[in-house]
Every structure is written in structure tokens, then in C-alpha cells.
Amino acid sequence: MESSSDPQQQHKNPNWLELPRDLITTILLKLGAIEILTSAQNVCSLWREICMDPLMWRAIDMHNLGDLLDIPYGLEIMCRHAIDRSCGQLVDINIEYFGTDELLKYITDSTSQLRRLQLRMCNNISDEGLIVAVRKLPLLEELEISYCSFSTDPLGTVGHSCPLLKSLRLNNKGSLRAHLECNEEALAIAESMHGLRHLQLFGNKLTNDGLLAILDGCPELESLDLRQCFYVSLGGNLGRRCVEQIKDLKLPDDSTIGYEFDASIEDNGSFDEDYPSGFSDIDLWSNDYDYDFSGGSDLTDYEDPYWDY
Known part of the structure; x- marks a missing residue:
């Protein structure tokens, strides 16, 4: 008997094109948008028919490594x-590196x-662009703003425009430089996001006063990530209150x-020696990219339409 008719051999080498449609859909849903559209x-x-189904695009993950100069197609x-x-x-939707005001408007005009909205390293989105966008998102429950260059202004708008917001990730690079304390973001959160349950403030410059305001203003908070928040000192009553009020608490160190x-960590050697100098050798990302991939036309059908933009 030939090996091709051997049931064990066939089991070892399945024909991926003959898998059940539901299973193919499950597999494709695990891919990011870039992988689906380019390959x-x-x-x-x-597979193309499945990839055209609107249900495949209820969640869009534009995760990329930030090597925009090496990508030969227009991500926007x-x-x-x-x-x-x-x-x-x-x-x-998750946008990394290439987000613009125009793209954010396109998203909010479309739905x-x-x-859930994730903005990562999107330095080409302005305060006004984010403010206009969140005003159109009354059902927003999760927002991530990681390593972006926004001021405090949009946070208040987020709190007032998105009453269902339950999770906020506001991440930045930790700093050991002296006298950079700032409670503006913490106060904006405390004053407008009373229903928050999950808050990540990695690398934030809030002090004990800002943390206390958050504990007072966000009574439903269940998890709080304060890693690399080096201007917070969790001793005494404040530390005890954090432990008692927050179920999942990550401390600055x-x-x-x-x-x-x-x-x-940013470190110019001028911070108090009482603070740790670093905790991790992880270096998975870079925050040095600032490229604008805005513009482009809408496409209804295509044959490799993203190349050479």
C-alpha cells in the first residue's frame, strides 16, 4: 500500500485547505490584520471569502514592531x-506607531x-484629535494610551464622554530624574473616572497626593499597577489603605x-539614592519612532494594494 493512503501518514500531514470552515475561521481570527491582508x-x-466576512473584523489588531522604514506597504x-x-x-482596535488624527476620525466615523481602543506610540495623534474621537465613543469600556505625547487635557474628556469606562492603561517610561513630579493626570482620572476598576500607570510621575486622589475618586478600583512610579512612597497609612482597598496591587519596585x-529607566544620576536604579533588562520595544503614514485612498478590492506607498 502506498504511503499516501496510510491513515497515520494522512493524520500527520493534514490538508489545511480541507479543514472545516469554523476551524479555519478560528485559526484566522488568531492572526493580526496585517497578516490576514498581506498573506x-x-x-x-x-480563505479569502472567510476573510471578507465583517465578523472577522469586529476586532482589528494592527500590532507591528515599529520598524516602519522596513515595511513596504501603507499601514494606514x-x-x-x-x-x-x-x-x-x-x-x-489596536493601533501602534502609525496612528494619526485623520485615522482616528475615520475609526470613530465608521463605528x-x-x-476597546489601544493607542501605542502614536505621536502623530494630537490632543484635539483624541478629544474629538472620544466624544463619539460613549460605549468605550477599555482605553490604552501607551508612550504617546498627549497632555492631560484629553483625560478629562475621556472621563466625561465615556461613562462606561472600566479600564485605563496610561503607560510611560519610568524616570529617576529629580523634581519631575506631576499629579495632573492622576487628578484628571480621580475627578472624572469614578467607575474605573483597572488602572495601569506604569512610569507615571504622580506623588502620594495624586495616588490618594485616585483612591478617593475611584472607589470601585480593583487593580492598580504603579510599577516604576518612583515619586510614590507607599509607607504608613497610604500603603495600608492601598493593600486594603486594591485586590491586585503592583508596587513601584x-x-x-x-x-x-x-x-x-531614564536616569541622570540625580535622584535620591533611596530609590531603586532599575528592575528589568527587558528591551522589547523602542520609543524612538515618529513617522507619519497618513493619507491614502479607500479600497474596495485589490491585488496587493499596500505595496510601495
């Missing part, structure tokens, strides 16, 4: 095309159902293992 949908007509054009495919059903961004 997966071109495998065969069935690709993102707009993915949004179009969602047909207004988009509820979750009012967004529950806790390990950064598992943190998905660059955990290196």
Missing part, C-alpha cells in the same frame, strides 16, 4: 480597508460601537517581567 487571504478562494491604508470590512461592527514594552 492569509491569498491562500485560496475559501491597510487599517482603513480593515475598518471598511467591519461594516460598522468594529468594537476593538459608534467601539468598546515590583518586577517588570512580563511587561510588554521597553522597561528601561
Whole structure:
């Protein structure tokens, strides 16, 4: 008997094109938008048909490594095309590095159902662009703003415009430089986000006063990440209150293992010696990119439309 008819051999070498549709869909949903649009949908007509289904695009993950100069296609054009495919059903989107005011407006003009918005290293989105966007997102429950260059102004708008907000990730690079304390973000959170349950403030410059305001203003808070918040000192009554009020508490000097961004610390050697000098060798990301991939046209069908933009 030939090996090709051997049941064991066939089991070891399945025909991926003959998998059940539901299983193919499950596999494709685990891919990011970039992988689907540049490769997966071109495998065969069935895969392409599945990739055109709006339900495939309720969550759009534009995760990328930030090596924008090495990417030969327009990420903003690709993102707009993915949004179009969602047909207004988009509820979750992650943008890294290439976000712009225009793209954020395109997202919020395309759906009012967004529950989760992740903005990472998006230095081409302005305060005004974010403010205009969140005013159109009354159902937003989760917001991440990591390593962006926004001021405090949008946070108040987020709190007042998104009453269902339960999770906020406001991450930055930890600093050991002296006299950089700032409680503006903490106060904006405390004054407008009373329903928060999960708050990550990695590398924030708040002090004990800002932390106390958050504890008072966010009574439903269950988890709080204060890693590399070096201007907070959790001794005495404040430390005891944090332990009693917060179920999942990460302290300023806790390990950064598992943190998905660059955990290196800005240090000019002028901070008090009482503070730790560093906790992690993790260096998965860089915050040195500032490229603008704005513009582009809407596409309805295509053959490798993202190349050479």
C-alpha cells in the first residue's frame, strides 16, 4: 500500500485547505490584520471569502514592531480597508506607531460601537484629535494610551464622554530624574473616572497626593499597577489603605517581567539614592519612532494594494 493512503501518514500531514470552515475561521481570527491582508487571504478562494466576512473584523489588531522604514506597504491604508470590512461592527482596535488624527476620525466615523481602543506610540495623534474621537465613543469600556505625547487635557474628556469606562492603561517610561513630579493626570482620572476598576500607570510621575486622589475618586478600583512610579512612597497609612482597598496591587519596585514594552529607566544620576536604579533588562520595544503614514485612498478590492506607498 502506498504511503499516501496510510491513515497515520494522512493524520500527520493534514490538508489545511480541507479543514472545516469554523476551524479555519478560528485559526484566522488568531492572526493580526496585517497578516490576514498581506498573506492569509491569498491562500485560496475559501480563505479569502472567510476573510471578507465583517465578523472577522469586529476586532482589528494592527500590532507591528515599529520598524516602519522596513515595511513596504501603507499601514494606514491597510487599517482603513480593515475598518471598511467591519461594516460598522468594529468594537476593538489596536493601533501602534502609525496612528494619526485623520485615522482616528475615520475609526470613530465608521463605528459608534467601539468598546476597546489601544493607542501605542502614536505621536502623530494630537490632543484635539483624541478629544474629538472620544466624544463619539460613549460605549468605550477599555482605553490604552501607551508612550504617546498627549497632555492631560484629553483625560478629562475621556472621563466625561465615556461613562462606561472600566479600564485605563496610561503607560510611560519610568524616570529617576529629580523634581519631575506631576499629579495632573492622576487628578484628571480621580475627578472624572469614578467607575474605573483597572488602572495601569506604569512610569507615571504622580506623588502620594495624586495616588490618594485616585483612591478617593475611584472607589470601585480593583487593580492598580504603579510599577516604576518612583515619586510614590507607599509607607504608613497610604500603603495600608492601598493593600486594603486594591485586590491586585503592583508596587513601584515590583518586577517588570512580563511587561510588554521597553522597561528601561531614564536616569541622570540625580535622584535620591533611596530609590531603586532599575528592575528589568527587558528591551522589547523602542520609543524612538515618529513617522507619519497618513493619507491614502479607500479600497474596495485589490491585488496587493499596500505595496510601495
